[in-house]
Amino acid sequence: MNNEIKKGLIGVISDETKISEVMPDINSLTYRGYTVQELCEKCNFEEVAYLILNDDLPNKNQLSEFKKNERNNREISDNLKSIIKNYPKKAHPMDTTRTSISHMGLEDPDASNNSKEANMRKSLRLLAKVSTAVAANFRVRKGQDIIEPNNDLDFCENFFHMCFGKVPSKEVVKAFDASMTLYAEHSFNASTFTSRVITSSLSDMHGAVTGAVASLKGPLHGGANEAVAHMLNEVGSSDKAEEFILNKIKNKELIMGFGHRVYRNGDSRVPTMTEYFHKTAKYYKNSELPKISKILEDTMLREKNIKPNLDFPAGPTYLLMGFDIDFFTPIFIVSRITGWCAHIMEQFESNKLIRPLSKYTGTSHRKISK
């Protein structure tokens, strides 16, 4: 047996997947063989969600059936609405969303049915309902009434409608839609791996997704998009950006939104998201945020040779759109639910209990002295 410890499982291939791949030769993330860049350009998030949950892009009929199902499942129960209204006001939306998803499991008619058909039904219900629960929480935290979903609207338009009571311009919706596509899936990252570990004991989908949310919350993972927005607010203006980052580097602090376990030469999703960030900034007539970002990016590259990850352009884009910072990672959930559900189904289809070993380094064998 090989006793080498692979801390953080760096470089360990623990299973196969057919869902996504980071292709080194073209430095791109692909979902079931399609690059995310092409998906952002030619498809909307509903088509991408279908692709991730199934094996291929939908034809016209499949898409219309999928959209109909998603729309018909958007409503959340009165019980869940009242729970959301009663969450402690100071609770972080990642924690409340985790609880909302766990609660959805209690109400789901297929909760403990792990058949492929039931898991597909649950995936669709989660996709449809999580966005409603996040938006309801967004409103309640501001002391506003919950806005019911509008089934005449596409997924992303409806999310804006439920959060703000209106749908912004097409450009802004497209930028949000692209962020949903880029956030949807990323192979065996920490939260997805968590969902597969939970599934591997033959637990259930809602439990696996609830665990994945807890993992995503951390600032080394999904929580980085919130941290980036806080950092941009702290920098304040472009004339302070270089000094800010140099100080952080001098103090050996981690700079959020930079670095990646898989991409050592730049996150392939960044150029596309940066393009949408710049378009959004132009739309809102904000030239300062892109300026600050550029200085931070250039300084990090010059001083540390570390490039930004997706959270770096996504954070300021959500800031410009008017979302509260502590909802940025829940928004990530609204999209990543697709990747998690696809991985949970894949794990069920070819399951092996995930149970690694550890090397014991504690006190050697001893006796109780009494």
Ligand SMILES: CC(C)(COP(=O)(O)OP(=O)(O)OC[C@H]1O[C@@H](n2cnc3c(N)ncnc32)[C@H](O)[C@@H]1OP(=O)(O)O)[C@@H](O)C(=O)NCCC(=O)NCCS
């Ligand atoms: C994503 C992340 C956890 C990957 O970590 P990892 O694969 O373990 O990478 P390492 O910690 O081995 O990084 C290699 C070196 O770069 C440094 N580094 C990596 N990311 C850094 C960052 N964001 N800021 C400053 N230094 C960084 C590390 O400190 C390390 O330096 P050292 O060799 O002198 O100790 C890490 O880059 C990070 O913490 N980034 C900030 C959080 C973030 O944006 N997360 C979202 C990921 S999508």
